[in-house]
Amino acid sequence: MPDEPLTISAAAPLIRTGELTPSELLEQCLRRIDIYEPAVQAWVYLDRQRARREAERLTDAVKKGDYRGPLHGIPIGVKDIIDVFDMPTGCGSKLWANSYARRDATVVERLRAAGALILGKTVTTPFAFTDPPKTRNPWNLDRTPGGSSSGSAAAVACGMCLGALGTQTGGSLTRPASYCGVCSLKPSYGRVSVEGVLPLAPDLDHVGVMANCVRDLAILFEVIAAPVLACTSLVDSGPDQVELYQLHDYFDAAEPDLLEIYRTATRAIEPPEVRQLKLPTGFSEIPSAHLTTMSVGAASVHAERLNRHGDDYPPRIRELIQQGLMSTAIDLSNASRLRIQLRRQFKKALKEFTVLMTPATSDLPPSLETTGRPVFNFPWSFLEYPTVSVPAGRSEVGLPVSIQLIAGDNNEPHLLASAAWAERCFAFPHRLPPVPA
Amino acid sequence: MPDEPLTISAAAPLIRTGELTPSELLEQCLRRIDIYEPAVQAWVYLDRQRARREAERLTDAVKKGDYRGPLHGIPIGVKDIIDVFDMPTGCGSKLWANSYARRDATVVERLRAAGALILGKTVTTPFAFTDPPKTRNPWNLDRTPGGSSSGSAAAVACGMCLGALGTQTGGSLTRPASYCGVCSLKPSYGRVSVEGVLPLAPDLDHVGVMANCVRDLAILFEVIAAPVLACTSLVDSGPDQVELYQLHDYFDAAEPDLLEIYRTATRAIEPPEVRQLKLPTGFSEIPSAHLTTMSVGAASVHAERLNRHGDDYPPRIRELIQQGLMSTAIDLSNASRLRIQLRRQFKKALKEFTVLMTPATSDLPPSLETTGRPVFNFPWSFLEYPTVSVPAGRSEVGLPVSIQLIAGDNNEPHLLASAAWAERCFAFPHRLPPVPA
Numbered sequence: 057m058p059d060e061p062l063t064i065s066a067a068a069p070l071i072r073t074g075e076l077t078p079s080e081l082l083e084q085c086l087r088r089i090d091i092y093e094p095a096v097q098a099w100v101y102l103d104r105q106r107a108r109r110e111a112e113r114l115t116d117a118v119k120k121g122d123y124r125g126p127l128h129g130i131p132i133g134v135k136d137i138i139d140v141f142d143m144p145t146g147c148g149s150k151l152w153a154n155s156y157a158r159r160d161a162t163v164v165e166r167l168r169a170a171g172a173l174i175l176g177k178t179v180t181t182p183f184a185f186t187d188p189p190k191t192r193n194p195w196n197l198d199r200t201p202g203g204s205s206s207g208s209a210a211a212v213a214c215g216m217c218l219g220a221l222g223t224q225t226g227g228s229l230t231r232p233a234s235y236c237g238v239c240s241l242k243p244s245y246g247r248v249s250v251e252g253v254l255p256l257a258p259d260l261d262h263v264g265v266m267a268n269c270v271r272d273l274a275i276l277f278e279v280i281a282a283p284v285l286a287c288t289s290l291v292d293s294g295p296d297q298v299e300l301y302q303l304h305d306y307f308d309a310a311e312p313d314l315l316e317i318y319r320t321a322t323r324a325i326e327p328p329e330v331r332q333l334k335l336p337t338g339f340s341e342i343p344s345a346h347l348t349t350m351s352v353g354a355a356s357v358h359a360e361r362l363n364r365h366g367d368d369y370p371p372r373i374r375e376l377i378q379q380g381l382m383s384t385a386i387d388l389s390n391a392s393r394l395r396i397q398l399r400r401q402f403k404k405a406l407k408e409f410t411v412l413m414t415p416a417t418s419d420l421p422p423s424l425e426t427t428g429r430p431v432f433n434f435p436w437s438f439l440e441y442p443t444v445s446v447p448a449g450r451s452e453v454g455l456p457v458s459i460q461l462i463a464g465d466n467n468e469p470h471l472l473a474s475a476a477w478a479e480r481c482f483a484f485p486h487r488l489p490p491v492p493a
Numbered sequence: 494m495p496d497e498p499l500t501i502s503a504a505a506p507l508i509r510t511g512e513l514t515p516s517e518l519l520e521q522c523l524r525r526i527d528i529y530e531p532a533v534q535a536w537v538y539l540d541r542q543r544a545r546r547e548a549e550r551l552t553d554a555v556k557k558g559d560y561r562g563p564l565h566g567i568p569i570g571v572k573d574i575i576d577v578f579d580m581p582t583g584c585g586s587k588l589w590a591n592s593y594a595r596r597d598a599t600v601v602e603r604l605r606a607a608g609a610l611i612l613g614k615t616v617t618t619p620f621a622f623t624d625p626p627k628t629r630n631p632w633n634l635d636r637t638p639g640g641s642s643s644g645s646a647a648a649v650a651c652g653m654c655l656g657a658l659g660t661q662t663g664g665s666l667t668r669p670a671s672y673c674g675v676c677s678l679k680p681s682y683g684r685v686s687v688e689g690v691l692p693l694a695p696d697l698d699h700v701g702v703m704a705n706c707v708r709d710l711a712i713l714f715e716v717i718a719a720p721v722l723a724c725t726s727l728v729d730s731g732p733d734q735v736e737l738y739q740l741h742d743y744f745d746a747a748e749p750d751l752l753e754i755y756r757t758a759t760r761a762i763e764p765p766e767v768r769q770l771k772l773p774t775g776f777s778e779i780p781s782a783h784l785t786t787m788s789v790g791a792a793s794v795h796a797e798r799l800n801r802h803g804d805d806y807p808p809r810i811r812e813l814i815q816q817g818l819m820s821t822a823i824d825l826s827n828a829s830r831l832r833i834q835l836r837r838q839f840k841k842a843l844k845e846f847t848v849l850m851t852p853a854t855s856d857l858p859p860s861l862e863t864t865g866r867p868v869f870n871f872p873w874s875f876l877e878y879p880t881v882s883v884p885a886g887r888s889e890v891g892l893p894v895s896i897q898l899i900a901g902d903n904n905e906p907h908l909l910a911s912a913a914w915a916e917r918c919f920a921f922p923h924r925l926p927p928v929p930a
Binding site for chain 2: 106141142144151152155156157158254360361364
């Protein structure tokens with residue numbers, strides 16, 4: 057068995073031509089699960105027999121010439137706040153642990169229509185906030201995989217599935233992807249349907265994807281986005297132009313160790329130049345405004361239920377809801393105004409070919425008591441712009457570090473093409489984590 | 494304890510003035526449940542401690558002058574295909590038995606806003622079709638309560654709750670209400686939101702209510718309908734006029750025993766005259782057209798799930814889905830055309846004050862192997878017109894028989910006022926069923 061994770065880009069053409077069957081691919085994934093899952097605990101629901109039956113159907117379909125789409129037979133993990141009609145959607149809740157939705161979330165419908173094999177549900181932190189999950193970081197079992205899309209990141213990193221759905225309200229896609237060493241895309245706000253997804257804060261919730269290369273992100277995004285944008289072809293041809301910016305004064309929050317790895321990795325990038333962009337006035341107010349927006353959203357979704365089923369809420373989400381209940385309308389109104397103001401300022405800066413570059417996280421994966429710091433992520437959730445994270449280096453003890461790229465509204469095609477180009481520059485060797493003892 | 498079931502119309506004013514507390518009313522209902530439930534089995538979910546806490550909150554609210562609305566503290570049962578956010582919604586399915594919806598159905602939201610105490614979930618037949626439920630008819634434990642809103646009808650008949658939500662696609666409100674001796678309203682198609690309700694056949698599904706008098710139906714309907722129609726005041730003042738029609742050749746399908754009781758009861762009605770209306774051409778094609786529409790709807794909702802979880806489907810719903818899968822587009826198109834044609838013909842007949850009168854069912858409650866015959870009900874589900882059923886007589890062995898009244902589109906206020914007037918003419922003695930041995 058190869059020691060690097062298989063990509064969708066590599067597997068899909070083989071499935072199409074019959075050189076690899078969906079059943080064979082599934083067995084590869086199940087072997088990885090045998091190896092890693094007991095220690096990593098990325099899954100909350102996975103039924104091997106069902107997955108095998110589904111793979112057989114998809115294998116037969118190819119033989120009959122019925123190739124359904126770009127994800128035919130590709131095993132995909134689905135974060136457990138996203139409805140899959142015939143699997144429980146537990147949302148990290150005790151009360152909902154065995155709750156079945158009556159229909160697929162729109163994104164899952166789209167994955168199925170493209171031929172994907174929905175392998176199972178991946179661990180989420182409770183209600184997709186920051187209370188730690190059971191999942192471990194596959195690169196160091198004593199570290200967090202990040203959250204809240206913890207299981208999706210860990211599963212993709214271990215090659216248990218070739219891609220996964222996650223969500224982000226603060227830093228819930230970028231952070232776990234970076235901590236686990238996989239690629240992630242958080243699309244523009246509103247770009248991907250959130251129907252059938254448990255909200256955390258409706259004004260900030262994004263559905264996105266994780267995979268083992270940028271091109272795979274493009275394939276997945278093309279399937280789940282509406283209307284469809286042609287990303288994969290632009291990834292293949294390369295971006296026409298990239299205007300790369302770093303943000304003045306942005307990196308203060310980063311740990312020196314991490315910053316050192318970031319700087320080493322980005323030296324491999326060879327654009328004409330990396331320019332500096334000044335942070336707009338008001339940027340430093342984002343943490344407070346984001347927290348207000350998120351807490352009020354969480355309170356509107358959860359307050360009544362928290363009232364009735366308090367024991368289903370661990371401390372951090374509980375505190376968030378309570379903070380939302382105490383926020384004033386003025387707080388929320390100020391947060392909304394800040395969002396509009398900052399978006400207006402960024403709109404001038406984020407031109408057709410502009411891409412901003414930052415570390416994807418401010419720290420290396422910390423201990424299991426936390427899901428890590430989202431400080432480099434939530435500004436982009438708040439400001440709605442699409443982001444991609446790409447692994448670019450490793451710490452001395454082998455923990456992965458990613459770069460985050462950011463583009464303007466609905467500019468995912470250019471963002472992904474630029475990220476693929478950066479990925480080639482980094483030449484980061486994707487490989488599987490060490491086999492757990 | 495009185496031997497007649499308490500009505501919303503009687504209880505609500507006492508709660509408002511503090512003469513009866515929600516907690517006291519709940520205890521009355523819980524005592525009825527102690528007496529009847531072991532034999533009748535109307536409930537699939539009921540948590541006494543939770544209901545008591547809720548009743549205490551509603552009791553405190555009255556004391557503080559916070560009277561929430563016309564259903565303040567009234568215990569209501571909810572058919573188990575309708576979502577209540579903190580109770581399982583099992584839909585009569587094994588797989589969904591412990592599934593929690595993430596939010597209230599719109600109708601439940603409205604009940605809560607009006608102060609209702611959601612007491613629990615009442616038994617539905619599996620997926621609201623005709624496979625028999627566990628519930629027994631409280632008037633004869635060897636007979637069916639009817640279906641699919643079986644538990645709602647039985648619970649209201651026994652005074653376990655004062656009102657209940659049900660649904661009808663064929664005869665699922667009128668038939669169990671009639672078999673159990675309670676009143677029911679099936680509103681005009683589209684009048685009440687079906688959001689958060691498991692569909693059986695979306696083109697035919699109606700949410701409606703059951704209670705122990707017509708005025709209670711009016712109160713419940715005013716709460717759940719959107720936009721709100723003023724029904725209760727018209728019930729109280731009486732209809733300005735009623736033009737009562739029976740349908741020529743309609744009663745052939747009825748059992749002679751039942752028809753005899755119907756004729757005796759309707760002699761008590763004293764309008765100027767009861768005229769005869771000729772059935773429009775094409776009426777006899779309704780059974781086949783309704784079945785086509787229902788089976789295609791059921792197939793569109795369930796086929797994929799039946800395919801994956803065949804063991805979750807009992808024989809009748811399974812057969813319905815399979816029939817839907819075999820229907821042709823021409824069948825469905827013909828059914829739609831018939832619906833339009835018949836509605837055009839009825840539109841002329843159903844004027845402002847027109848009310849049609851028929852027996853509510855064609856038979857007395859049959860054995861437990863069936864849920865009875867919906868032959869007098871599905872035409873009005875198909876044609877979309879609102880119907881009310883009112884108990885009017887009893888068979889020699891004490892089984893209840895109801896009259897069904899039908900009016901034109903969105904004419905619920907007049908229909909309910911006419912039904913209340915008919916109810917006064919019948920002077921049917923509502924009483925509680927015999928205590929099970």
